[in-house]
Amino acid sequence: MTTVINTNIASQIAQNYLQNNQAAVTTAITQLSSGLSINSAADNPAGQAIATTLQAQINGQTVAQQNASNGISLAQTGQSALTQITNNLQTIRQLAVQASNASNSAANRAALNQEVQQSLAQINTIAQTTSFNGQNLLDGSFGTQNFQVGANAGQTIGVNLSQGAKTSQIGQTSNTTFSLQGLTTGGLSAEALNISLGGSPAVTVGTPVAGSGNPGQSSDSAYAAATAINNTDITGLTASATNTQTATFTSIANGSTTAATETFNLTINGTNVFGSAGVSIAAGGSVGATTVLNAINAASGTTGVTASLAADGKTFTFNAADGSNISISQGTTGADIAGGLSNTAQKINSATANGTLSALVATTGGSAESTGTLYGSVTLSSASSISLSGKGADDIAAQTDNSTNTADNLQTIQTYTATATPADATAGTLNISGGNLGANVAITVHANDTATTISQSINANAKLQAAGISASVNTQGELVLTDSQATPGSNLTISDGGGSVSGLSGGGVQQNSYVASASGSLADANVLTVAGAQQTIETVDAALNQVSTLQGQLGAVQNRFTSIISNLTSSVQNAQSTQSSIEDTNYAAATSSLSRAQVLSQAAQAMVAQANQLPQQVLKLLQ
Missing domain, CATH: 1.20.1330.10 (f41 fragment of flagellin, N-terminal domain)
Structure with a gap:
């Protein structure tokens, strides 16, 4: 070892260890006094960032x-x-x-x-x-x-x-009123009607059955239809029936110039209100509105029909409160009686074979007769939205011949379901037209497109969206197009516009449903x-x-x-547990570190003192 005076390496080494030990003592004291193991970013940079x-x-x-x-x-x-x-x-x-x-x-x-x-x-x-x-x-x-x-x-x-x-x-309640006047002969007894409330599965209404109260409660009456709907027990749905009709009365007169007496018969729901013999009218005689009114009301217990007469003396209002049919037949045994009740303004939907009621006209010979059946209306009411479907619903919504027969508050929703999955479609186009679209809309179909990808393309088309047309895929994998803004009579159609769109070029199934809007408050x-x-x-x-x-x-x-x-x-x-494991002081470890650092610091101090004495040994060489 070289003996020198100017440089004391041993002292420097001892001092370095002393500084480190004193820093360790300071760190331990800081951790123990603060309770934190990280008191500055220098203590643990990564831990500081995580904490x-x-x-x-x-x-x-x-x-x-x-x-x-x-x-x-x-x-x-x-x-x-x-x-x-x-x-x-x-x-x-x-x-x-x-x-x-x-x-x-x-x-x-x-x-x-x-x-x-x-x-x-x-x-x-x-x-x-x-x-x-x-x-x-x-x-x-x-x-x-x-x-x-x-x-x-x-x-x-x-x-x-x-x-x-x-x-x-x-x-707000959902309701719609429709007349049985415009349905195909037989009413709901011949046509299926499905009803759904609030989006729940549709329930098919059972076949209407004639009531026993009066002959007007036949199976094709509003009474029977409302009863069948209520018997379906659709929770939250109420069906009520009524039948209120008007007719114009013309004085019933025997225009004969001879002394002959002729008979006039007025039959309502199978009952002659003038009795089995009718009412006799002598030549030149007549029967007025009041006489007819009184006879009708006198027989109401049997017919189920009451009547009232307007102030003009010629407008009759018939009422069957339970929705029974009002079947009226008027006739005469002779050829000279004219007049009576007429209801020719009550047009019948073209789908029906029912006739209208006309006043009698005098003829040159034989008897005259006029008959007509006036059908009531059914009102459906619910706190939930009402949706109708089936052939009966189609005819209900198509009642356009007479404003009094048109089902109200119904929005038509048309659905077109393809009969097969277009999984093997080759490149081409799918044409959609009808509804409120006006011009045809062509949807590009790519090779190997599926019903799902085609439906996505349809739903992304702005023009179809604006027209209320959307697409989906049913559980059978078929493509379903729905037109929520459908106009009755303008059906949605789908056709192959080029390429081969399997299952969509014809053969699709068109279905309509009708939703009653909510109203009131x-x-x-x-x-x-x-x-x-x-x-x-x-x-x-x-x-x-x-x-x-x-x-x-x-x-x-x-x-x-x-x-x-x-x-x-x-x-x-x-x-907090994770943060504590990073930041909080482990007192057992910290006190141990403090004790160790303190002992090492004292030892380092002693060694510095010893090292500082080493240069003095050189003086012995100078003696």
């Missing part, structure tokens, strides 16, 4: 728990208010049921209606004033808003409160009449369905918020 990310997640999820808790409070506020609205709706329904009873007078119903109106006003008050943190919840203004329930962007839950609960926003409810009370019951049922749906949505959202809070709590706990 910072974890802290951001913990902070975000902690706030998200608060957000979800606020969401629960909002949902509970809405549910509580909806419960009060439901209580008021139940009260209105009870009052409507009470007002429907025949024992109530007009004054009684007026008193009941006052309570109904107060309950309606309270519903509006609740809907308009229920709020959370300054935001109205039940008047429709809240719309759809998102709750941030996660630490990162996009982690949200949407709450849809766009359905308001004011009386003008709930209680709870705001129109009253129980001033029996009819009003009955309508109020249906309206309240619809409103209860809507409010229950809204309550269910809030309840489901509340459950989601509760689940999210539970999940976030667990996530925060796990993140």
